[in-house]
Amino acid sequence: MKEIAEVVAVDGHRITLSTELKSACSGCVQKSTCGAGILSHIFADRNTQFTVESDVPVRVGEQVQLTMHEADFTRYALLLYGLPILVLLLLAMLLSALGTLPEWTVILLAFSGFAASFLALKQWFKRRDVKVQQLIRVTQAEASASHTVKS
Template sequence: MKEVAEVTAVDGNRVTVTTQLKTACSGCAQVSNCGAGILSKVFADRNAQFTVVTEQTFSPGDQVQLEVPETAVTRFALLLYGLPILTLLLLAVLLENTGTLPEGFVILLSFAGFAFTFWGLKRWFRKRDIQVNAMVKLETVAAEVQH
């Protein structure tokens, strides 16, 4: 997976880059008729900013290409989207089979487990930032690619 970003700050071997977040709606022919497309226009001005450790030298304002292996993106997406849903379903089934809790509590506890899983994943991803940074490769963008 590749994305063009702009270098916003350099601190030794730590390079801070900013990239424009895109939605799938930008390539769809129904973007003006679809509710999701209209919402994507409202929130179109979103940027992602993060720091990458690299031995290459860059200056603020440089255009760079970020590259992350597809397998890593797929693995993290499955973990981020699959684990909370799996937790919700398993908690609902387990709590319902106890037979001692009212249905309302089963629902509330299942959603609490769902939320707790997101919170835990957020903390876990922060601890893995160093390993994720090692996967990200920065390359200078050629002039013809920028236009």
């Protein structure tokens, strides 16, 4: 998995990068006639910044290529999206099987577990941040992929 990012700041080996958040519509041929594609244009100017450690010599304003192995990306995506849904379903089934709680309580507790799993994952990712940052490899952007990001 590859992405082009712009170098925003350099502090020794720590590089702050900015990337444009893209929707799935950005690569679709029908984006100009589809309702979802039209809405994606409204929210097109979204950027995110993050810091990684790298030995690659870069300057502010330069374009770099970020690379992450597909297996690592898939693993973390499944964890982030799959675990909360699994918690929701398991809690709903377990609490329903008890048969002593009213339905509204089962729903409320299942969604509370869903939210709690997101918060737990957020804390887990914060503690593992260095490991996640090490999964991203920074290299010089290829000449054909280099372009200036509009400010």
